[in-house]
Amino acid sequence: MANNNAPLLEMRNIKKAFFGNQVLTDINLSLAEGEVLGLCGENGAGKSTLMKILFGMDVIRDTGGYEGDILINGEKVTFNTPFDALAAGIGMVHQEFSLIPGFTATENILLNREPKKKNVISEVFGDRLDTLNYHVMTERAEAAIDKMGFRIDKDMVISEMPVGHKQFTEIARELSKDQLKILILDEPTAVLTEKEAEALLASIRSMSEKGIAVIFITHRLHEILAVCDRVVVMRDGYVVSDEPAAETTVNEISSRMVGRAVETTAKSDIRDKSDAKTIMSIKRLWVDMPGEIVRDVSLDIKEGEILGIGGLAGQGKLGIPNGIMGLYEAGGSVEFDGAKIPLNSPRKCLDASLAFVSEDRRGVGLLLDETLEWNVAFPAMQVQNKFLKNYLGGFVKWRDEKSIREVTERYIDELAIKCTGSKQKAKELSGGNQQKVCLAKAFALEPKFLFVSEPTRGIDVGAKSLVLEALRKFNRESGVTVVMISSELEELRSICDRIAIISGGKVAGILPASKPSEEFGMLMVSMVK
């Protein structure tokens, strides 16, 4: 029974935990027909998870489902797959394009929903041999493009389109579905030029006039104020504010996004290292890391400091260490300790006494099927010939099992790695302990300079503080320069001396960690592309 007074969409007390990590707590949202809702928050605030729940994505069910109710027109619904959500009138434009590169816009708009014609052969062999009705396809694509209000060439092949038009093709695809009532746009303007972004805002307005409700997720706050009826700010899995867009400002939203309920005071022992010598000087670095493109970054890093690199996801902060360490194609120049470091060659970086703890710890960081001993000692053995016994004048090298065990056990102790012993396989450890093994591996190299990328991603609070403490200790005791890349501003503020914020692939600014969060928040959204 449809209730006419009920809002189009209502989410009640939505809760979601990933492996005991609470990521959404008591989310209440409602959306009326034709309403435009702006949703903003830092990375990890829970926006994406919430949208995944609404869209019935597999990952939610695979991780134990969610609590709470979703109501559409006052009726409770459960979506087991995105196709159920589609049938109920929810459309979603994802951040990654979901388009067939060799197809035209028309073919993509109607992908797997092509109008067909019967023929003799299909009568015998089934309807998959129906021919496509190109005439009707063109008409429907036209209609969807008209509805969107932004002209794209319906006959152009996707791979030849400018990136903004690809985005519009995706939107047109959702609009071509007759049942569409709610459209979720996940950072649609991230890839658009300014002009295209304006066109998108205009088209959102026209959709809303036609009765389609829009949930608009973006980091460009002024866009939210320009087009949305209501703004919802999320932080740490909570909705922290829900108010009409007319009654708020960019400053208010950005401070709500970063401000913590309990403000963790920035650490007391911030050091000013501006007099120290520059150990690494990055000049005009560009890195082609898909999704984390770096453009023209120049940065000086002082010896012995802990430098934080922060910023929103996709803005390029991860590209910096990955580019310097040679994992993705890069250009520009990097000088380390007075000598130039050749880019695009990981081995040269390691030889120069640089170490890198990757954010991709299962892929790049660990030998999952090997023992902890192997994991800790392997790079040092490969790069520096450590833990080896030489025979016949170095012609034959044997592993020094005893010293490998000793060093592994030392790190197990120091980092409090929970394991059954140094012979346990790396894949059997929990995420947090795996991260500690990655650190131990880097420490065993005894580097002069350490890049640590997202060291606390996906690990619990207790392990987090241990990892951070280990990094701090390593920096203080061995005098190693540490550059830590993290999406969590508070984490950076608790350990770093200076923090550089990357936005739109460039350095938006460098501030001492003692500055208030709001200033960092403003930098984060300043140059978002």
Add this chain to the structure above:
Amino acid sequence: MKNKITAGKILSFVRDNSVPLMFVLICAVCIPISGFSWGYLINEIVTRMGRNIFLILALLIPIMSGMGLNFGMTLGAMAGEIALILVSDWQIWGIPGVVLAMIISIPISVLLGAFCGKILNMAKGREMITSYIISFFMNGIYQLIVLYMMGSIIPIKHFSIKLPRGYGIRNTVSLLNMRQCLDNLLAVRVSGVKIPVLTFLIIGVLCLFIVWFRKTKLGQDMRAVGQDMNVARDAGINVERTRIISIVMSTVLAGFGMVIYLQNMGNIATYSSHSQIGMFCIAALLVGGASVDKASIGNVFLGVILFHTMFIVAPKAGAEITGDSMIGEYFRVFVSYAVITVALIMYETKKRKHKSQNAQQLQLAQEEADKHE
């Protein structure tokens, strides 16, 4: 400026079509050396076109669905051979024999194709090497059936095709009573060149079918799956099933193609006919300018003409130059493998080049920005 643009165009044309151009060059050098008359040459090429094109067309569908060059077409060839052995044992000759053999080959091809497709679905991204190995494995099963089961379990009456020991099939099975029956029906002679009109008609129908098939829902799905499996799956297309259908279709067509091929040859080399057919067909297709992810009907025709011209003239040219006719035989096998290797390398470099293009754009953008400052 204009000259520069045309020069660039020519250069990119040469780069994109380097393999066909290389073969045009080889043929242009070898034809005069071989001393064959044009009449003989054209006659030979036309015969071989009729013999081979159907088989090569069978390769197009898996390329469309992104599964690369289907080395597994050997399975279809085996099905065609088994069907022909049975038909010749039953003494059904001429056109009815050919048609019956095609019909019998269908269920065998479907079975083998579905098996192959299932396995290829488990080995996504490694289809070519997997299908190559499957064809070796299936060759063993084929030998088991033909060498031990035919005559003992599967009834074979005629001693002309049975081994003297009472079971198993002889090394060669003669198809003399079926030889070129398709080719001779409706054949016309144009100034000494025999044109097998019926065979070409059948090929024409298959070409039309492929063109039509691309416009069907299934064809559209295959193209989508071929370009991006994940996007296709998200759109609700059953990716696995579509891929299996694509391999089954290719195998069935390869079975038909093998029947056409063998009726033209006039005999079956029971244990070797199928083993190199896949490789030669793939080489011919690549010579025609196809790549691992893109092939057209035009590539098939051009490839057959160039590849077989080389086949005909190279041994003679080799013999003329060195006095040893074996050199030509060596040359054709060598060239087939070389062409496939070159095509695979070119495919990889093209992919890599595409990847570094993004990086170049980034660098350019930075340099542009410098100029403005």
